[in-house]
Amino acid sequence: MTDQVAFDGVHKWYGDVPVVHDLTLGVGAGEFLTLLGPSGSGKTTTLRVLAGLEAVTSGEIRLAGRTITDEAPERRNIGLVFQNYALFPHMTVAQNVAFPLRARRAAGIGARVDRALEMTRLTALRERYPRQLSGGQQQRVALARAFVFDPAVLLMDEPLGALDRNLRDHMRLELKALQRRVGATVVYVTHDQEEALAMSDRVGVMHRGVLQQTASPEEIYERPVNSFVARFLGQSVCLPATRVERAEHTVLRVEGVTGPILVDRDNDTCEDLSGEFMIRPERLRIAGRRPAPSGVNAVRCVVEARVYLGARTEVRLRAEAGAPLQVTVPTGEGGALTEGSAHWLSWTPADGRFLTRVV
Ligand SMILES: Nc1ncnc2c1ncn2[C@@H]1O[C@H](COP(=O)(O)OP(=O)(O)OP(=O)(O)O)[C@@H](O)[C@H]1O
Ligand SMILES: [Mg+2]
Known part of the structure; x- marks a missing residue:
């Protein structure tokens, strides 16, 4: 089966600084893959080159078998959710969610927005403005807006990072349930190991721009490939x-x-x-x-x-x-x-x- 996302020997340099080194990674359709790693290890950069917000230095990226390495971001059909949500303050919840569909001049906007609002349990809040919402509700609007246009892939960079512990645990379950229901392919970034182990089909650990290991949560915890992965994930005596x-x-x-x-x-x-x-x-x-x-x-x-x-x-x-x-x-x-x-x-x-x- 063709991977939904494929990185093939991708390198990213900022000037003469290598930030992502020789990344080869496939993500299957409907798979939830999480990148973990210390600050500065290249996680966000990996998402940004996949989304087309940064050009790769060399290598190839494919989406469902199609090479997209040089394609403009708006043509890649990728949904993004970042930590700060970036909702439009002057638009209501419904208008925020409709935005990607309008930008794409899509058909049947009303029905698709209704469905996205229903799935994120925002129907009753559709006429509110972002400033009238709690952090968790804003987070759900950002999610609804990211998957309303049926993106081929959803990229999330610490989407729950700004929420307090309880809300975070709750949103984690909601997000996972939503991903399963719509069968979305997700590439997720978090600093929270427990979150990574709980949500992911596979976890990848990055270190200095190099993907050290990609495996199921159990595999990567029980059988780390090197001492960095062992130390980074969970407690260990090394x-x-x-x-x-x-x-x-x-x-x-x-x-x-x-x-x-x-x-x-x-x-x-x-x-x-x-x-x-x-x-x-x-x-x-x-x-x-x-x-x-x-x-x-x-x-x-x-x-x-x-x-x-x-x-x-x-x-x-x-x-x-x-x-x-x-x-x-x-x-x-x-x-x-x-x-x-x-x-x-x-x-x-x-x-x-x-x-x-x-x-
Ligand atoms: N536009 C840029 N120009 C130059 N260097 C950059 C740029 N963006 C990121 N970097 C550098 O690339 C490296 C990787 O950054 P990246 O944002 O991918 O890390 P990260 O793994 O997401 O870290 P964090 O967990 O702190 O978010 C860092 O050393 C960073 O300073
Ligand atoms: Mg980052």
Whole structure:
């Protein structure tokens, strides 16, 4: 099947500064793809070249198989929703939503606006002006205006960024439901990891203009391709490590940890001899005594601090040989993990990974 959106070896430079580097990425019809990454990693620029607001330096962009690299933005049939909504203040809700249809001299404007207003639950507010709306309502007008003309793709750049936490959670569900109903193809940008994991079919992590990995939320969280992705998404324990042996298991020497650490061969994706050992805090088990079975990794640690986070409590520990480790326990459990107390942490070779170091 042809991808709805395809980037093919796209580079974008601002002057002599590379901002997007060799981006090759396909987005399927009806797919919800989210780009995550630190500030300045090239997310907005990626959306802007797709929308045609910036020219690419080299490479090709296709929409449903058609090359659009040099096409004017208004001919690309792409809907945009940005953080500041950019509603027209002198137009009512209905006029704002009708605007893209009028600009395109579309047929049946009235019925299409009615439908868009209904889907975003704005029918009762159609005669209001933007200044008479709450933030969430303005957000819905921006959404209605973006998909009223049945765009081939919807691009959203932190569309919920200006909303408070509760409204954001609510709009997240609404937006996702709307996207499913209309079967829209969405390329979404957010700073909020939880939002990305909750809404997306696939998540892409960008770093310095390079797309590091694109995968389902579960895949990218459980099997990050390198230490940058592991650190960026969720909590992780990452420690410098060296591969000593690659036999039945990979055997690692981990900085600050006494004794060898075993990792499943499938979890060893490190391209070099030295890289980073990675484990998610929820994979570490707390044992009173040293765990007996062979093939289980065990490290003796002392609790340094507890951080209360409401439903969970984060416990920071220090291995005898110096490595910082961390476990997360449901609040109310882990009462024995008092500051200064010593414990064994254990995990199986399937729980840890050996990753290429990318910083
Ligand atoms: N018009 C421009 N001219 C020159 N440099 C630019 C221009 N627009 C963006 N940049 C630079 O390109 C890099 C990527 O910017 P971009 O806006 O794509 O980042 P981002 O990932 O969206 O970041 P944020 O999360 O802060 O929104 C930044 O270093 C930025 O300063
Ligand atoms: Mg941005």
